[in-house]
Amino acid sequence: xxxxxxxxxxxxxxxxxxxxxxxxxxxxxxxxxxxxxxxxxxxxxxxxxxxxxxxxxxxxxxxxxxxxxxxxxxxxxxxxxxxxxxxxxxxxxxxxxxxxxxxxxxxxxxxxxxxxxxxxxxxxxxxxxxxxxxxxxxxxxxxxxxxxxxxxxxxxxxxxxxxxxxxxxxxxxxxxxxxxxxxxxxxxxxxxxxxxxxxxxxxxxxxxxxxxxxxxxxxxxxxxxxxxxxxxxxxxxxxxxxxxxxxxxxxxxxxxxxxxxxxxxxxxxxxxxxxxxxxxxxxxxxxxxxxxxxxxxxxxxxxxxxxxxxxxxxx
Amino acid sequence: xxxxxxxxxxxxxxxxxxxxxxxxxxxxxxxxxxxxxxxxxxxxxxxxxxxxxxxxxxxxxxxxxxxxxxxxxxxxxxxxxxxxxxxxxxxxxxxxxxxxxxxxxxxxxxxxxxxxxxxxxxxxxxxxxxxxxxxxxxxxxxxxxxxxxxxxxxxxxxxxxxxxxxxxxxxxxxxxxxxxxxxxxxxxxxxxxxxxxxxxxxxxxxxxxxxxxxxxxxxxxxxxxxxxxxxxxxxxxxxxxxxxxxxxxxxxxxxxxxxxxxxxxxxxxxxxxxxxxxxxxxxxxxxxxxxxxxxxxxxxxxxxxxxxxxxxxxxxxxxxxxxx
Numbered sequence: 028x029x030x031x032x033x034x035x036x037x038x039x040x041x042x043x044x045x046x047x048x049x050x051x052x053x054x055x056x057x058x059x060x061x062x063x064x065x066x067x068x069x070x071x072x073x074x075x076x077x078x079x080x081x082x083x084x085x086x087x088x089x090x091x092x093x094x095x096x097x098x099x100x101x102x103x104x105x106x107x108x109x110x111x112x113x114x115x116x117x118x119x120x121x122x123x124x125x126x127x128x129x130x131x132x133x134x135x136x137x138x139x140x141x142x143x144x145x146x147x148x149x150x151x152x153x154x155x156x157x158x159x160x161x162x163x164x165x166x167x168x169x170x171x172x173x174x175x176x177x178x179x180x181x182x183x184x185x186x187x188x189x190x191x192x193x194x195x196x197x198x199x200x201x202x203x204x205x206x207x208x209x210x211x212x213x214x215x216x217x218x219x220x221x222x223x224x225x226x227x228x229x230x231x232x233x234x235x236x237x238x239x240x241x242x243x244x245x246x247x248x249x250x251x252x253x254x255x256x257x258x259x260x261x262x263x264x265x266x267x268x269x270x271x272x273x274x275x276x277x278x279x280x281x282x283x284x285x286x287x288x289x290x291x292x293x294x295x296x297x298x299x300x301x302x303x304x305x306x307x308x309x310x311x312x313x314x315x316x317x318x319x320x321x322x323x324x325x326x327x328x329x330x331x332x333x334x335x336x337x338x339x340x341x342x
Numbered sequence: 343x344x345x346x347x348x349x350x351x352x353x354x355x356x357x358x359x360x361x362x363x364x365x366x367x368x369x370x371x372x373x374x375x376x377x378x379x380x381x382x383x384x385x386x387x388x389x390x391x392x393x394x395x396x397x398x399x400x401x402x403x404x405x406x407x408x409x410x411x412x413x414x415x416x417x418x419x420x421x422x423x424x425x426x427x428x429x430x431x432x433x434x435x436x437x438x439x440x441x442x443x444x445x446x447x448x449x450x451x452x453x454x455x456x457x458x459x460x461x462x463x464x465x466x467x468x469x470x471x472x473x474x475x476x477x478x479x480x481x482x483x484x485x486x487x488x489x490x491x492x493x494x495x496x497x498x499x500x501x502x503x504x505x506x507x508x509x510x511x512x513x514x515x516x517x518x519x520x521x522x523x524x525x526x527x528x529x530x531x532x533x534x535x536x537x538x539x540x541x542x543x544x545x546x547x548x549x550x551x552x553x554x555x556x557x558x559x560x561x562x563x564x565x566x567x568x569x570x571x572x573x574x575x576x577x578x579x580x581x582x583x584x585x586x587x588x589x590x591x592x593x594x595x596x597x598x599x600x601x602x603x604x605x606x607x608x609x610x611x612x613x614x615x616x617x618x619x620x621x622x623x624x625x626x627x628x629x630x631x632x633x634x635x636x637x638x639x640x641x642x643x644x645x646x647x648x649x650x651x652x653x654x655x656x657x658x659x660x661x662x663x664x665x666x
Contacts, residue, residue, distance in 0.1 A: 074512065082466050088470075103542060106543040127615075128611070131613045132596065138597065
């Protein structure tokens, strides 16, 4: 009888210990499963260097180790991709310097040739020099646009958005375009209010946006007249409209004019196809936007929107 | 004609704008008795970068790192690692950090492999062969018979680094990791720290009192002196500052190139955007060049000579020693 009681007691004690051990292991496995889920959530949120640690004997150790392995190998590939991207950007940046210096100097020499030896050159030679100069300038404009776009993509175009008088700035920008419009035989009409008209923008970016839109109108719209107007659009915005009476853009092209490298005119000779996408990137980076509306045969209107400080926030 | 020494701390502001900071401290201060070992440091370590903390001995590098690891509480200010403040969240943060700070306690009568296995049991590991891989990275043999007590200084340092990386941490905090290593060892350790960053995107903060070492290793640099962080910038920016050049702003860069070709060799000047030209040959006579530029009507708006002041600056920071 007593032996039986002892045996029963021993069995109970054994069972109790086994249960305790199992419960402890189950609890640890449970905790680890929760930690695994939390860690994987962090990985999913973008931290690919997150690892979960386990002791070799743990129930979940194989799952933990496998998850770590998968995460590590993907992280390695992502890192490699990022490295290639950075290397590409560096190449573009140094190329930009290496191309700009000789190209600028080439234009300098061609200009000097035209300026100083105009009388000594024959008609043919003069024409050749003039063409070479024009081509070199095209090339420079093209590379400048390309490098600017790369810089924008790489986030290396720091904008200083401040409030300033856009009317004054627009008059200054347009003054610089008068000659080019005259040469092209296109009328340039400016409708800028006399008083100050303040908005939030980066002055350098604004000049680039307006210039790219004007350049586009001049080169591709085949317009007789381009009207630039500046208005307060109520509701905290100032708009700049560049309207031409040219050939217009077909609706399916209209949606894509701001896309990178998109050119509506398949046979066009000049331009990189980047000017308008640069304009849009800059406009959006400064908290504004640019939109287009067009009617084939009647003309195209680009609308640049700039935010301005509401009256209540001033002072 | 203005001579410029450019303002020192300018890059710091941009670091703060980056939201992806693995380490961020604000006004971190440690006072031991009368001594302010670390005095109001704002540190910004970006994800995936190697950050070099440069300063002479006793400048506060080790104390700063100890506070980052929660080994000593700050007197005032705040240290955040992965967005969690230390030492309050040490239990969550430390498994994600690998550190080398002073020497870890290894058992002298066990081998290197056995020592690492003990830590593997205690702390857990990320994969089945973590011990072997860690030893491989630092170039120590796996399952070698040599006891830790028989290790050379360099081998001990390597084992300590193996321990720091064994759990594949996302952040490494390494205090003077090349101390005690021979020249070959230094090159090896430097190479694998670089590899951890470029191949796996680890974030690493390394301290050193040797400028050349930090230059070879770091992407970003923080200079610490007498407990103050006097500069925090990317190496690229520091190097740019360290070049001597004559900066011109002109209206017509093409015309200016003609004049420059008569004064300096081709390839020693660069034409940048917005009419900026940099002439890297600063031995030329500046006045005749400028006079001719003006005579040629290129529209000179600005002439500035930038002279390197950073070497002197580093010298002052490091007390003239340790610049190798």
